[in-house]
Amino acid sequence: MRHGLRRVIFVIPFTSIVEQNAAVFRNALGEFGQSAVLEHHSAFVPTNPPKSDPDHYQAREKLRLAMENWDAPIIVTTAVQFFESLFAARPSQCRKLHNIAGSVVILDEAQTLPLKLLRPAVAAIDELARNYRSSIVLCTATQPALNAPDFRGGLEKVRELAPDPPELFRKLERVRVRHVGTLDDDALAAQLRDLDQVLCIVNNRRHARALYQALADQPGARHLTTLMCAKHRSQVLAEVRRRLEAGEPCRLVSTSLIEAGVDISLPTVYRAEAGLDSVAQAAGRCNRNGERAAESSEVRVFATANGDWAPPPELRQFAQAAQEVMRQPQFRDDPLSPSAIEAYFRLLYWQKGDKELDAANLLGLCAASRIDSLPLETLAAKFRMIDTVQMPVIVPFDDDARRDIESLRYAERSGGLARALQPYLVQLPRNGFDALRKAAAIQPVAPEKWGEQFMELVNMDIYSSEFGIWWEEPTFMNSANTII
Numbered sequence: 001m002r003h004g005l006r007r008v009i010f011v012i013p014f015t016s017i018v019e020q021n022a023a024v025f026r027n028a029l030g031e032f033g034q035s036a037v038l039e040h041h042s043a044f045v046p047t048n049p050p051k052s053d054p055d056h057y058q059a060r061e062k063l064r065l066a067m068e069n070w071d072a073p074i075i076v077t078t079a080v081q082f083f084e085s086l087f088a089a090r091p092s093q094c095r096k097l098h099n100i101a102g103s104v105v106i107l108d109e110a111q112t113l114p115l116k117l118l119r120p121a122v123a124a125i126d127e128l129a130r131n132y133r134s135s136i137v138l139c140t141a142t143q144p145a146l147n148a149p150d151f152r153g154g155l156e157k158v159r160e161l162a163p164d165p166p167e168l169f170r171k172l173e174r175v176r177v178r179h180v181g182t183l184d185d186d187a188l189a190a191q192l193r194d195l196d197q198v199l200c201i202v203n204n205r206r207h208a209r210a211l212y213q214a215l216a217d218q219p220g221a222r223h224l225t226t227l228m229c230a231k232h233r234s235q236v237l238a239e240v241r242r243r244l245e246a247g248e249p250c251r252l253v254s255t256s257l258i259e260a261g262v263d264i265s266l267p268t269v270y271r272a273e274a275g276l277d278s279v280a281q282a283a284g285r286c287n288r289n290g291e292r293a294a295e296s297s298e299v300r301v302f303a304t305a306n307g308d309w310a311p312p313p314e315l316r317q318f319a320q321a322a323q324e325v326m327r328q329p330q331f332r333d334d335p336l337s338p339s340a341i342e343a344y345f346r347l348l349y350w351q352k353g354d355k356e357l358d359a360a361n362l363l364g365l366c367a368a369s370r371i372d373s374l375p376l377e378t379l380a381a382k383f384r385m386i387d388t389v390q391m392p393v394i395v396p397f398d399d400d401a402r403r404d405i406e407s408l409r410y411a412e413r414s415g416g417l418a419r420a421l422q423p424y425l426v427q428l429p430r431n432g433f434d435a436l437r438k439a440a441a442i443q444p445v446a447p448e449k450w451g452e453q454f455m456e457l458v459n460m461d462i463y464s465s466e467f468g469i470w471w472e473e474p475t476f477m478n479s480a481n482t483i484i
Helices: 015-028 030-036 056-069 079-086 115-131 165-172 185-193 205-215 230-246 276-283 313-327 338-356 362-367 376-382 399-408 415-420 430-438 475-479
Strands: 007-012 037-040 074-078 103-108 135-139 176-183 197-201 221-224 250-254 268-272 298-304 390-394 425-429 442-444 455-457
Touching: 007 015, 007 079, 015 030, 015 037, 015 074, 030 037, 074 079, 079 115, 103 115, 115 135, 115 338, 115 362, 165 338, 176 185, 185 197, 185 205, 185 250, 185 268, 205 221, 205 250, 221 230, 230 250, 268 276, 276 298, 276 313, 276 338, 313 338, 362 376, 390 430, 399 415, 425 430, 430 442, 430 455
Parallel strands: 007 074, 007 103, 037 074, 103 135, 176 298, 197 250, 197 268, 221 250, 268 298, 390 455
Antiparallel strands: 390 425, 442 455
């Protein structure tokens, strides 16, 4: 209001936490929350007004138009939705663009912008700030080094909102980070057994499963993976929190999914080598609430001895840049300091080079075209933040899920049921989905009505209480086991 801006657009990288953020905003705004906050992302299914409401269809159409136009004071959306709209060529995706002008755009976890699209994404937000009266806020604990002139085509007139970040960082310091060398699984499992309460985060699902199996006989051993549906993961986390609060043993093995906004706090965290931004996210699960002294709260970074567990190709360069920074004497004792994080991102961007930071040459295409002849369809096709196609499968995990699946068979409209079933979805890579389809382990719900919109896991023998969707030789996972 002070600056005459029209709305706040809150952009989140992870679909999994959009809903909880939107709920927090609605609660904070009290009676105005329901009408003021608009949620818009691929997994969102609006709740239809009751049919008894005489304005039922008019209300549905109003909500649809509001979502398409982003016509609300507060928009909560994903990075995919936001940036792909800026480069879109279809009218339905572009109708919201005029409402981005004159807005506060908060990019949460700004460091997660994909490197292959980093230069065009930065150019887009720079254009919004320069010529469309948008106020861009990059919100993160690991600020990417996007300022000009160090970053080609970077942001200008950037100012820090927090007073004295180095001093603030010092006051909020809660952990110590150190590299503990190379560990094979036996040595790693032995160290985890020696600690009563510990979290270990690794880079792929197969490693997480193997490590958990090595610890399964230990008190409080638990495992988290995105092959579990969200309802299942919530139950595991609730049990973990209960054990932690009661002072009981708790040894949790997880993929990086736990770094995406999960509110949990352990005294010791092990993190397989990754980028410093990932190490910082892992550190956010250690002594999260400052309940212990920083000196007794340790994040131990380790290299894996097993070549199968090494960081996947897209993460290896992040891990290598982090290693180089951590080896430098001025950062060895404090690798998560603001200066260390800046050095890490500068090194990473230098190693990548301008071409890899605009892998599809989108800026080159724009520079070679007149403003009235931009190759809009080509730009839209090439600006894709997610390459791999994930297919949703509904897991009949409990009585509520089974009831809603059964209701789908007879429902006239799917909106409310689709939303209720969101916590029971597991996203599978296309080849895995096809393999399960061929084996008749998944089948469509009421295909005569919904086609293959709702696919149900009908063979619950391959859904484990420890591993989620799992079977002895998941060969189709070999090409996709790096997805969190």
